[in-house]
Amino acid sequence: MTVIGIDLGTTNSAVATTDANGITTTIADRDGSRVIPSVVYFAPDGSAVVGDRAKAMAVLEPERVAMLFKRGMGAPTFLFDESEFSVDGKVWRPEELSSLVLKKLKQMAEEQLGSVSGAIVTVPAYFGELERAATREAAELAGLPILRILNEPTAAAIAHGIDASSRGKTIMVFDLGGGTFDVTVMRVDSEGEMQVLSTGGNHRLGGADFDNEIMQMIAARAQAEANVDIFAEPWAFQDAREKAEDLKKELSTLDTATRPISTGGRPLMFSMTRAEFEASIADTVEDVSDMIEITLGEAEVDAADVDTVLMVGGSSRIPAFSTLLRDMFGKEPTFSRNLDEDVARGASVLAAKIGGQIDPRSELADLAIPKDVASHGLGMTVNDSDDREINGIVVKPGQGVPSKGTQTFYAAADGQTQVLLRINEGDEEDLAYVRQIGEGMAHFGRPVPAGHPIRIDIAYTAEQIVEVYAYDGENNKLIGEVRLERTGSLSGDEKRQALAAIAGTGVQ
Ligand SMILES: Nc1ncnc2c1ncn2[C@@H]1O[C@H](COP(=O)(O)OP(=O)(O)OP(=O)(O)O)[C@@H](O)[C@H]1O
Ligand SMILES: [Mg+2]
Incomplete structure (x- = not known):
């Protein structure tokens, strides 16, 4: 029997385990991926495919594929037009779809570790009560006993080795993922305990919104040059969504990126510069900057007193954000060791600790259970x-x-x-x-x-x-x-x- 840590992300999910000696491993699926897309495809035979293969089906059979459902946790639907997502007459709610992802992650873990007795599942710190309760419900539906729900930034800080050795240090975790933005200020007190001072963010702001900005530009081009309305054609819409994400990622390292866009006939070559992308997200960068200021204010901490700015989440790779943080804090932000896996890894460390799995002689034996603050009144x-x-x-x-x-x-x-x-x-x-x-x-x-x-x-x-x-x-x-x-x-x-x-x- 073993316990695991799960990062149930908007776009990607991961599962990790920590052994008695405090060694953490992220678990790979049969294809070797340690991070799997939080995407579900309902095959005609009634089974559910979760992960890369489901994501690949999005262009072929978009009506049988669900994604970004974490945004609807605690609500009946997650679709932008508020309609219900249904396949073959069955409506699938966000917590049910999440439970299928949890089932997949549990299976991945059990193939390698044998039976799993419990898990810590993470949520954005800024999640409200209904979203948290829905996350617990998803685990219950998946038959996965929950040891505890843990805030994602806290998990990231644990994985980053922020523990008793960081006594007296103030840390700000900047977590920008696929669907949510979280900013958390924490301090390790003189006893070595991790105390969250304040938390802020927006649980509907993330990489998917940047993809949408790019999609708007692609749509305008497709309309003007090929007379195709990509929002009216589900397959063209999915294709544009995929290409938008690829373009965005490439622009984190290159100045220009190009992708062919399907319009039905000859593909359209769509190019974009980093400057154009940055202009399209300038308002969001402003908002993010304001939310950081507010959260620092609530913690009564000056930017200059923050010892470490820890970057987590795939979208923190966008250079506009590291530039923003460098300017605000006057120091280089620290990228978490393993941006895509650290939330699951940190959760697994705490799971092993709570589950009594850690050898008392291991370094992790005196890991303190972090204290959080209410993100909402x-x-x-x-x-x-x-x-x-x-x-x-x-x-x-x-x-x-x-x-x-x-x-x-x-x-x-x-x-x-x-x-x-x-x-x-x-x-x-x-x-x-x-x-x-x-x-x-x-x-x-x-x-x-x-x-x-x-x-x-x-x-x-x-x-x-x-x-x-x-x-x-x-x-x-x-x-x-x-x-x-x-x-x-x-x-x-x-x-x-x-x-x-x-x-x-x-x-x-
Ligand atoms: N190199 C990159 N440049 C820009 N964005 C990137 C890059 N790599 C990944 N991303 C984006 O990061 C997002 C995924 O990040 P992550 O896996 O941390 O999110 P998540 O955990 O699924 O979401 P959340 O934490 O919000 O629930 C996606 O929107 C993806 O496009
Ligand atoms: Mg995440």
Whole structure:
């Protein structure tokens, strides 16, 4: 029995394991790839193909291929037009598609390590509660026991060897992947513990957006020169998407890049310069710069006091970002040793530690479990003194997790037995500016008189999943945990169906 670390990425995923001596290995699939595209192709025989072969099918049978679904975690769909993704009449939700990727990664690991007993799965630090809960659900659907959900930048820092030896150092992790941007400021305190000071970002900003910019330019050329609307032709659209990504990657090292674009007839030769690409993403670079400033401000850290700027994620290879960071911090950014695998590797180190797999004589034996902060505020709908509904804040963003807050309700009428709770994400009082995570009925267990106090404890676990408990406010006795129906999540019936569908889908 062994434990693994999984980086469930928007574009690419990886799985790693750490042995008793603290040696970490990224696991390769049968073709030798250590990073596999997070892409699922539904073959006509009902099986699901995950990885490179699925990505290759995107141009041939785009309607049977799902990608970028991490962007829709916690919501019913991930498609830009908000329509549902379905194949042969079955709708596939983002967490179900993610569970197929997890199943593939688990299989890869089991082929080499034997049975896997648990995993740490990483998420962007800026992920909200619904996305985190959906990630846990994906693992459950895949039959993969979760040891813990871990923030990606924290995993990257662990892999980079930021541990007790970095005592007193301040580190900023810049993680720009395929779908999300995360910036995290952390400090290793005098005890050698890693403490996250602040985190910021945008969970819908990444390499896929840069590809979209290039696709717009390709589309304009295809329209003008071949009279083809690539957005109306699924195969042309996929071809342009692939070529856009290739062009973008090449422009990280070259000044000009060229690719043939399919339009139905003679391919169109499309060339682009690095300067043109940089102009197309200039606004995003600005936004990224602003988010870094804000996150430093929240941590109360000056750019000059940051000892290491650690670059993670495939899109951090774009020179415009290293230039930005060099200018902001006045020092060379450090590229993580293995940009594409470090998140999975760091997760596997912590998995081995939590799973008790590390030899007490190994260097990793005294690795401290990192402490994170809440990336979003948390509250509950309550009435203010004017009887208007507001978000009563219980956890502020930036507060260390696990963390909890309390709100007290008073029964409105004699004989009341329950109250409906609405839990929100966000640190604004105005309900228009927060997101409702879900609702749950708090049962009192007996009828109570009017004015009887019921205390509600709302907690973020260490992995920022919400738990709600009701207490009798008079004697502080626990009444019970409040089951939260999450907005947009699977109902009991839907979950049983999803479990059956995934168990019945062979993954290759
Ligand atoms: N040389 C390069 N230049 C520019 N972009 C690159 C380069 N190499 C990879 N990328 C981009 O990096 C992205 C993938 O990065 P990564 O694998 O870190 O993302 P991910 O983990 O799938 O996404 P996320 O962390 O956002 O969920 C893709 O958009 C890819 O095109
Ligand atoms: Mg990533």
